[in-house]
C-alpha cells in the first residue's frame with residue numbers, strides 16, 4: 001500500500017449502531033455492507049460479535065457475502081470475545097479482529113479497576129490471542145484522547161511487538177482539539193521505536209463537533225487509517241462522518257497529499273440507505289449529503305455559479321452522487337437565476353419590461369412562500385401574461401370569515417372601470433360567499449360551470465391554483481388565479497374569468513383561444 005493512501009475503516013454497523021435508536025437487523029446490515037463494498041470502503045466493522053447472537057449472525061453473514069472489503073469484528077481484550085469474533089469471521093475473504101482496552105487513568109481506575117501494568121499485560125495477551133486466529137490485528141487504546149502520552153507509548157510498543165498491525169488512537173469521548181490531537185499522533189509516531197511496523201489509525205467522536213477536524217489533523221500528521229461512519233452516525237453526538245473525511249481528503253489534496261480508494265459517487269446513495277434504514281434523517285445543511293449541500297438560493301451566489309460554477313462550489317455535486325447542483329428560487333434569488341430557470345422551462349419574454357413585471361410578482365410570491373417551484377413559475381407567468389388583458393375588474397381587498405356553526409360571510413372590494421365598490425354576501429362556504437359578493441357588483445349574469453383547486457406543489461405553504469369556468473351567451477372562458485391563500489386564489493380566478501368574458505380578445509371558445 002502506498003504511504004499516501006488513507007485506509008477508510010467504516011464503523012457504521014458497529015459504532016454507528018451504538019447510536020440510541022439505530023439498531024439494525026441482519027438483513028439491513030447486509031444491505032449497508034453491500035453499499036459500503038460498492039463504495040470501495042477498505043474495512044467494514046460489521047459488529048461486535050460478542051454483543052448478542054444477532055450481532056454474531058450479522059458479522060457472520062456479512063463475512064460470508066462481502067468479498068472486496070476486509071470484514072472486522074470488535075472484541076474486548078478477553079479470550080471469549082476474541083474467540084467469538086474469530087468464529088463469526090470464519091467465512092470472510094479477509095478478516096480483521098479489532099481488540100481494545102482503555103488506557104486513560106479514569107477508565108483504568110474506575111471502569112476496569114486495573115493497574116496500568118495489568119492493562120498492558122492484558123493488551124499483549126489479547127493481541128497474541130487474536131494472532132492465533134488472524135494475521136490482521138487491530139489494537140485500540142480506548143479513551144486515548146485522555147490518556148497519558150508516556151503510557152500510550154509503552155502499551156502501543158508492546159502491542160506492536162505482540163503482533164498488532166494497526167494501532168488505533170480513539171478520542172472516545174470527543175475531548176480532543178485538532179492541533180493537540182495532531183501533536184499526539186506526531187509524538188507517538190516519533191517516540192515509539194517500532195511505530196513503522198504498524199498503520200496508525202484514528203477514531204474520533206463528535207462531542208465538541210470536532211471529529212472530522214481532529215481526524216484530518218491526524219492524517220496531516222501521519223495517521224493512515226480513519227475510522228468513520230456514514231452520516232456521522234454513532235454513540236452520543238456521533239463519529240467522524242465518512243463523507244466529510246473522504247471529500248476533505250479529495251478536495252484538499254493540494255494540502256494533504258493523500259488519497260482514498262473510495263468511489264465518491266456512491267456517497268449520496270449510501271447516505272440515503274443508512275438514513276432510511278435507521279430512520280435518522282439527514283439535516284438539510286449537513287455537509288456533502290444534506291439536501292442543501294449543493295443548493296444555492298442567494299441571488300449573488302446563483303449569478304456567480306451560473307457564470308462560473310467554482311465561484312461558490314468547491315466540489316461537484318455529481319462527484320458525490322447527486323444528479324446536479326440545485327438553484328432554489330426563493331426570496332433571496334436574483335433576476336439572472338430567475339431568467340435562467342424560465343429559459344430552461346421554455347418560457348421567454350418579449351421584452352425586459354415583461355420580465356421585470358414577472359420578476360416583481362415572483363419576489364412578492366417568494367415573500368409568502370419558502371421555495372418557488374417550476375409549477376409556481378408557470379402559474380406566475382401565465383398570470384403575468386393574463387395581465388396583458390384589459391382589467392375591467394381588479395381585486396382591491398378581500399375579507400372572508402368562516403367559523404364552525406356560523407354562515408360564512410365575505411366582504412369584497414373591487415375596482416370596476418376605475419371606481420371602487422364594496423359588497424358583502426353570505427354563502428355556503430367562504431368561496432361561495434366571495435363569488436356571490438363579486439357577482440353582486442359585476443352583475444355579469446355569467447354561469448359558473450367549473451371551480452377547481454389544485455395545490456401547485458407539496459407542503460402546506462404550496463400555492464393553490466384555482467380555475468373558474470364561466471359561461472355567458474354561449475361563450476365559455478377559463479379564468480385562473482394562484483396564491484398561497486386559496487381563498488384569494490379563488491377570487492383572483494373569478495375576476496380573471498370576468499375580465500376574459502368581457503374582453504374582445506377572448507371571444508372564441510377557450511380551447512380555440514388557447515386560454
Ligand SMILES: CC(=O)SCCNC(=O)CCNC(=O)[C@H](O)C(C)(C)COP(=O)(O)OP(=O)(O)OC[C@H]1O[C@@H](n2cnc3c(N)ncnc32)[C@H](O)[C@@H]1OP(=O)(O)O
Nearest residue numbers: 015018048050051052076077078100101102111112142172
Ligand atoms: C468505546 C466503545 O464504543 S467500546 C464498545 C462499546 N459497545 C458496547 O458496549 C456494545 C456491546 N456491548 C454489550 O453487548 C455488552 O456490554 C457486552 C456483551 C460486551 C458485555 O456485557 P456484560 O458482560 O453484561 O458486561 P457489562 O456491559 O455490564 O460491563 C462491561 C464489562 O466489560 C469490562 N470491559 C470493558 N471494556 C473492556 C475491555 N476492553 N477489555 C476487557 N474488559 C472490558 C468492564 O470492566 C466490565 O467488566 P465487569 O463486568 O467485570 O465489571
Ligand SMILES: CC(C)C(=O)C(=O)O
Nearest residue numbers: 100140142143170172
Ligand atoms: C472501541 C473503540 C475504537 C471505540 O469505539 C471508541 O473508543 O470510541
